[in-house]
Amino acid sequence: MPPSPEPFVDISFDPQVRGFVHRPATGAGDGFVLAHGAGSNARAPLLVALAEAFAAAGMTVLRCDLPYRQSRAFGPPRPGDAARDRKGLRNAVAALGKEVSGRLFLGGHSYGGRQSTMLCADEPGVAEGLLLLSYPLHPPRKPEQLRIQHLPQLQTPALFVHGTRDPFGSPEEMESALRRIPAKSRLMQIEGAGHDLGFKGKERDGELPALVLAEFQKFFG
Numbered sequence: 001m002p003p004s005p006e007p008f009v010d011i012s013f014d015p016q017v018r019g020f021v022h023r024p025a026t027g028a029g030d031g032f033v034l035a036h037g038a039g040s041n042a043r044a045p046l047l048v049a050l051a052e053a054f055a056a057a058g059m060t061v062l063r064c065d066l067p068y069r070q071s072r073a074f075g076p077p078r079p080g081d082a083a084r085d086r087k088g089l090r091n092a093v094a095a096l097g098k099e100v101s102g103r104l105f106l107g108g109h110s111y112g113g114r115q116s117t118m119l120c121a122d123e124p125g126v127a128e129g130l131l132l133l134s135y136p137l138h139p140p141r142k143p144e145q146l147r148i149q150h151l152p153q154l155q156t157p158a159l160f161v162h163g164t165r166d167p168f169g170s171p172e173e174m175e176s177a178l179r180r181i182p183a184k185s186r187l188m189q190i191e192g193a194g195h196d197l198g199f200k201g202k203e204r205d206g207e208l209p210a211l212v213l214a215e216f217q218k219f220f221g
Contacts, residue, residue: 005051008062013091015084019064021099022055029058031100033092035112037134038076041069046109046133046199053209057217060100064092066112077111086119093126107131110168110195114147117158121150129220130158134195137169137177151180158185159219161212163193188215
């Protein structure tokens with residue numbers, strides 16, 4: 001069983017890096033930065049559950065608060081926040097890189113995952129791979145507003161985890177979007193799950209973290 005997560009702060013960066021780090025019981029291994037969705041924070045139950053599962057498997061996981069959340073305790077990001085949030089993600093990966101000797105992975109839920117893909121499309125060397133949870137392909141009921149412009153530039157291998165009832169993108173729409181990505185990519189579908197992937201309120205999918213971990217290990221080797 002890995003140790004309990006510790007608060008993590010690195011003020012040597014601008015924006016600074018804040019969150020919680022899960023360390024494996026032995027060794028540093030690979031590192032993984034997980035970011036939250038819009039309106040959430042690093043304490044999101046989905047991120048906690050995944051971080052615990054990945055740390056138990058030997059990875060060092062940093063759940064980070066994006067810069068907009070460091071500035072404001074509540075509410076979604078504003079349109080002008082995105083570039084600074086991507087810089088915050090880059091800083092988080094660099095900060096975690098001081099802690100581990102292995103590969104570095106990046107990803108997150110919804111907004112956090114989308115910003116991760118945009119960062120890696122612009123800077124391919126930031127991370128070894130991406131884990132995208134409930135990628136927000138388009139706003140609910142607005143399928144014409146696709147967020148795919150950067151995908152043809154994405155050279156980083158990416159594993160997408162998506163509920164079959166997610167209003168931000170159907171499985172068919174997601175498959176179509178993934179075909180635009182030149183890098184290795186895969187869509188893992190969670191049957192019957194919505195945008196929260198079964199982690200809404202007190203009802204949580206206890207099997208999901210293990211399933212995602214197994215697919216992650218298979219995909220990235």
